[in-house]
Amino acid sequence: MNSHGQYEQQVVWAVVGTDIGPLLLAATREGLVNVVFHAGDAVREKALERLASRLGAEPVEDPGSPLLTEAIRQLQAYFSGERHGFELPLDWSLISGFNRQVLRELASGVPYGTVVGYGDLAERVGQPGAAQAVGAAMGSNPLPVVVPCHRVVESDGGLGGFGGGLETKRKLLALEGVLPQPLF
Structure with a gap:
């Protein structure tokens, strides 16, 4: 028998089709732990291997x-425009320190249909001048869409970078009515 605290970490996963392509969702007992864009076979394999090594359990x-x-x-309700926020337990164990702090602020403080600049977000967590570090935090977001790093943009109106690709970021912002729908 396992002693308490040593119980097998359980990681479950599924792939869901969305307007921005297949998303891999993974969860632990704590909550949703990972959302991965463009989850075709190769991406999925890599993501599941990474989860197994980070969380110490084979995802099922x-x-x-x-x-x-x-x-x-x-997620389906979000993509169909019926839901503007997520109410899901989240497992933050794939991210820590400054990055976690920034992402938690983003999750709680930047609602649907709004955007925030990298620098503004840095200020909100008490680190003015850390805009680049905020960019790095967005790049390492293990829970995109649910933790809305697509809502963080450059102060000059540029989209900024995005782990899922700029086309994906553009579609998410268009869905939320922040940008005109892409023409192509």
């Missing part, structure tokens, strides 16, 4: 897991 495909079912339901 289980789209029927209650946690994933709810995450999938909320």
Whole structure:
């Protein structure tokens, strides 16, 4: 028998089709732990290997897991325009320190249909001048879409970078009514 605290970490995953392509969702007992863009076979394999090594457990495909079912339901409602925020337990264990602080502020303080500059976000966590570090935090966001790093843009109106690719960022901002719908 495992002693308490040594129990097997359970990681479940599923892939959901969305307007921005397939998303891999992974969850632990704590909550949703990872969302991965463009989750075709190769990307999925790599993401699952990374999760196994980071979380110390082999992820198991289980789209029927209650946690994933709810995450999938909320994501589908978001993409169909019916939901403007996520109410899901999140597991922040893939990220720590400054990056976690910035992402938590983003999750709680930058609502649907709004955007924030990298520098503004740095100021909000008490680190004015750390705009580049904020950019790095966005790049390492393990929970994109749910933790809305697509809402962080450059102060001059540029889109800034995006782990999922600028086309994806543009589509998400268009969905939220921040940008005109892409023409192509």
